[in-house]
Amino acid sequence: MPIRKPWLEWDDAAPTKGLPGAMGVYELADAEQRVIYIGKAGARSPFGLRGELFRHFSTPERLARENWTHPRMGEPDLPSIAGRARYYRFEVNHMYYSRWVELLTRHQEDRGTLPPANLEDPEPRPRLGRYHWKSEEATSGL
């Protein structure tokens, strides 16, 4: 099933502590709320979901202001995310890996392809399976 949560718009001024430091999965969307990336904050993600979302969204000014030690902080983001990501939603989930695979599989089944930034992502992903049916969100054109 998809992440059943409303999209949130990133607020660069909001305190980062409002985001969970836990493991889980997240989705990024563009201005039209189309999913452009499905990510996970796994066991090796410093600061969990908070760190991953901050890595994608935060500005250089904020990076300079806050003392983050995420190893990928400051790296250029994937082309489909950089400058395009506007919304996010997440789910705290200890089974982040299999849940991530589930979200990727559902997206691929519904849209016939992965989100654009996942196609660019060099991070290895396991072989994805098939549902053999499309979800209501896909068939209703949402």
Next chain:
Amino acid sequence: MDFELSDEQRLIIQGVRRFIREEIRPLEAGLDPDAYQLQARDRERLVAMVKEMGLYQMDVPVEYGGPGVDAVTRTLIAEELSQHRAGLYAPAYGVFGSGPPAQLYAGTEVQKERYLWPSIRGEKHGFFGLSEPSGGSDPARAIQTRAIRDGDEWVINGRKLWNSGADTADYGVVYVRTDPTKGRQGITAFIVDTDTPGFRVERLVQVLRAHYTTELSFTDMHVPHENILGEEGGGFALANDYLSANRIPYSAACLGVAVYAHEMAVEWAKQRVTFGEPLANRQAIQWMLVDNEIDIRTGRWAALAAADLAERHRPFRFESSMAKLLCTEGAGRVVDRCMQIFGGLGMSKDLPLERWYRELRIRRIGEGPSEVQRIVMARDILNVRSGS
């Protein structure tokens, strides 16, 4: 019974052990702690190495081109293959070959051509579909998925649960009730292509382990009569044979994890100093390590005893159930003790213990829960037939 290893067995075991320690474990350092697959390039390289070792597709019988590994050696190998982070459910990440579902060897020549041989070559993958939302431990009664004959076809309706790999499979062996009046003799095995209209993966079911499983539905799914595997009404016996045989490597894989966890705990106990002394000097820790050793050795003897009987074509159902019970429960205790010895570190994802702890909990349920193993053994002791 003499379980002194032959020179050949010793060589094989040493080779597999070296492979796991030198090829698999280093790769895991770069993978997510919950990963269950290797990158394609690593996989291809390692499969080539395994083929070179002569152990690829070792569960495939000699007459089908397999290497002809006997049941005892296979059990010893299974214990080695699982000695890494993902080893319990993805031993060596599958680079030794997963082989076809064993029931396919009972297939017709046409079925072998369409499913068995491509599976042996690694071109097709199958899943095993027995359990249903109505239950899994008592399939003779729990199976409600129905097949109704319609000319040269059968129309199947129903649901299946806990079908690992069904979402990535090309086909499955599914057990369906073809005659509701005949109990276990009314269950038939069908080979079902996953692209058959009416076949749906309803959901990926998230569980404790790193890999999800699936729930399936079949809606007016038309399957040709020629896709019956074995005889009509003979499905239960096919499934039972498979389950009994599979319990032996299933048990040995649990042991392998226990062995690795125990080795880690022994090393840690020697180096970790508390209150001025290594943990290893504390009687509380020593007793945990001794109890680990007892659980491991007891399980190993039971698994090897079952394998020895299977190899000699003697009845081994009691022994395989005993091995399954002892190894799954014993390994769970071993990993639990090892986590206690490691303290806080044992809880973290920096070590593989937490993953094994989660996955071993499932092993007490999967392939027949401990209570069912006891039922199987009790039937043998009391010489009673199970209900039809």
